[in-house]
Amino acid sequence: MQRLKNNILVVGGKGLVGNKIVRLLQERNPKTAVFIGSRNLDPALPDALQIDVDNPGSFTSIAEKNIQLVVLCANDKSNHILNYCIENGLDYIDITKPTPDLEKALRFTENRKVNSQIVFSSGWMAGLVSSLAFLVEPHKEKIQAVKLFVYYSVNDLAGVSSAHFMAEHVAKPFKGYLENKLIWLKHFLNSEKHHYSFGIGKRQSYNFDTPDLFILHKAEGIPTVQVKMTYNSVFITWLLGAFQNIKLFDVLSLSMRRLIFSANGKGDQTLFDVIVDNGKENRKIAVQDTLGQAHLTAFCTVLHIEAMLKTDQKDGVFFSHQLHQPLEFLNLIRSSEAIKVEM
Numbered sequence: 001m002q003r004l005k006n007n008i009l010v011v012g013g014k015g016l017v018g019n020k021i022v023r024l025l026q027e028r029n030p031k032t033a034v035f036i037g038s039r040n041l042d043p044a045l046p047d048a049l050q051i052d053v054d055n056p057g058s059f060t061s062i063a064e065k066n067i068q069l070v071v072l073c074a075n076d077k078s079n080h081i082l083n084y085c086i087e088n089g090l091d092y093i094d095i096t097k098p099t100p101d102l103e104k105a106l107r108f109t110e111n112r113k114v115n116s117q118i119v120f121s122s123g124w125m126a127g128l129v130s131s132l133a134f135l136v137e138p139h140k141e142k143i144q145a146v147k148l149f150v151y152y153s154v155n156d157l158a159g160v161s162s163a164h165f166m167a168e169h170v171a172k173p174f175k176g177y178l179e180n181k182l183i184w185l186k187h188f189l190n191s192e193k194h195h196y197s198f199g200i201g202k203r204q205s206y207n208f209d210t211p212d213l214f215i216l217h218k219a220e221g222i223p224t225v226q227v228k229m230t231y232n233s234v235f236i237t238w239l240l241g242a243f244q245n246i247k248l249f250d251v252l253s254l255s256m257r258r259l260i261f262s263a264n265g266k267g268d269q270t271l272f273d274v275i276v277d278n279g280k281e282n283r284k285i286a287v288q289d290t291l292g293q294a295h296l297t298a299f300c301t302v303l304h305i306e307a308m309l310k311t312d313q314k315d316g317v318f319f320s321h322q323l324h325q326p327l328e329f330l331n332l333i334r335s336s337e338a339i340k341v342e343m
Contacts, residue, residue, distance in 0.1 A: 006309065009067045011037035011051050011081060012074030016157065017095070020298035021071060021305075028302060029309075035065055037074075056080045063088070069308060071301070072096060079108050086112055091308050093119040093320070095126050095301055098165060099174065099211045109317045117308050121320035123212040124148060124227075126300035128287065128333075129274055130216060130319065135326035136283040136343065137276045145224035145277040146216050149194045149205055153232040155265035156292045167257035171249040174209040177217040177225050185209070188244040192228055197286035197342055198271050203230040206241055215319055224277075232268070267292050284343070291338040299339070303332050 008025065012018040013036035025034050036042075037051030049065065052058045053076040062070070062084070069091040072081055076096070082105055085092035097105060102122050109118060121127040133146045166187075173184040188206040195202045208229035216222040231237040243249055249257060271288040289296035300320075307313065307323040324332075333339055 018073035097122040127320035130321035150229040153268035155268035166261040
């Protein structure tokens, strides 16, 4: 049976972000069939498929349901889903990978014949930052530096995976790039004061690892890329910096670190600033989503998916920002009442 372009599988579709992606897809694309993939099958969900990313034998239902596009919202460290999509010519978009896993996945695609779209969208808020950077400075070759300043509210509703990521990586060095030189950094060090948009004001901001560091430097050739983060609580921001300074995270158990980074808020805004240095001036673009991180990530992911559904898209391996023209993408982002963009 011929696979249909509008049959989509969201692996991890019961999670915080995955569930929002499913609902947005159904609302915006009513003719699209959206299936929810999960390790534990839920009989109450009529479009649920039992998909275990660690067990390729569970992927048979993908062919049975004529799936043409797989959205990965679950951690697939072994790249079984990626391999299945490449081998079977299925479109694929992944929003989950931290930088080391992203690098591994990219190596996995090398020297492979790709007859579909393989899209990596693991940058901050589903890869939104790169699109914004190239919106404020379309001439990529002029960009000397990109800085991302993230404002994170502990009152925001965050998924368990976010807490687990920080708990697992807070004590590990990560790669940064300064004037084309590799530098090793650690979270919550190297404080820098930044004046945040949308009325937040001046805050101390600390090192933070997102795949944008790798994507903007390695894929787009930006000499300097930095990411800094502050919490809505000045005290919490200071405390995490103090913990890192005295190397407390190095001795705490994983369970204790998970407890520190767990967020059980009922919802709050998320916002960030992108500063682009083109050698002559700094240009800033700021984004706020009053519905929080999960909504912004899901909304941007759905915009990427809708771009992938277009019949004129080329096959190959892409980052999500490469699916769009920056100005058109900005207009799509602004179509959400919850999202504000200031330039």
